[in-house]
Amino acid sequence: MKYIEIINKTDDSISEFIDSKFNEYANENDLVCNYNSFAFVAKDGEKIIGVITGHSYYNEVHISDFVVLKNYRGKGIGTNLIKKVEHFHKDKGFENINLTTYEFQAPEFYRRNNYELEFVRENKSNSKLSKYFFIKKL
Numbered sequence: 001m002k003y004i005e006i007i008n009k010t011d012d013s014i015s016e017f018i019d020s021k022f023n024e025y026a027n028e029n030d031l032v033c034n035y036n037s038f039a040f041v042a043k044d045g046e047k048i049i050g051v052i053t054g055h056s057y058y059n060e061v062h063i064s065d066f067v068v069l070k071n072y073r074g075k076g077i078g079t080n081l082i083k084k085v086e087h088f089h090k091d092k093g094f095e096n097i098n099l100t101t102y103e104f105q106a107p108e109f110y111r112r113n114n115y116e117l118e119f120v121r122e123n124k125s126n127s128k129l130s131k132y133f134f135i136k137k138l
Helices: 012-028 077-089 107-112
Strands: 036-044 047-057 060-068 096-102 116-121 131-137
Touching: 036 077, 047 077, 060 077, 077 096, 096 107, 107 116, 107 131
Parallel strands: 060 096
Antiparallel strands: 036 047, 047 060, 096 131, 116 131
8 A cells, every 4th residue: 555654853864765756857957966864963062052054956046944043043053054054066067046934033144144035925914924936156
């Protein structure tokens, strides 16, 4: 019987499956997928104070999740995390970094870090949930 199961945390087998299938399909289309997940963690001693995660594939990098604890914001932690992602992927054949954020989150942070706003998907019922799509060329 076929079924769908929810998995709360992915493991290496899931990443390997994605990488394998993305690469298989890319090869059928004369492309190189180069799928990789990444995570950078900022710590104060042993305490996690910030995390940035995402994936790189084809010629792009996508930032998925980005969190800095409230009492550490405005101290350069977020900027240092995003710069780590940029530096890590620079000169490796990637053309840009893509990400999304909501109106209530961090559009101004990304602008200050030289990300270009591509478009906004407006939420008509709650403007705080309007989604901002940003890109930065590498």
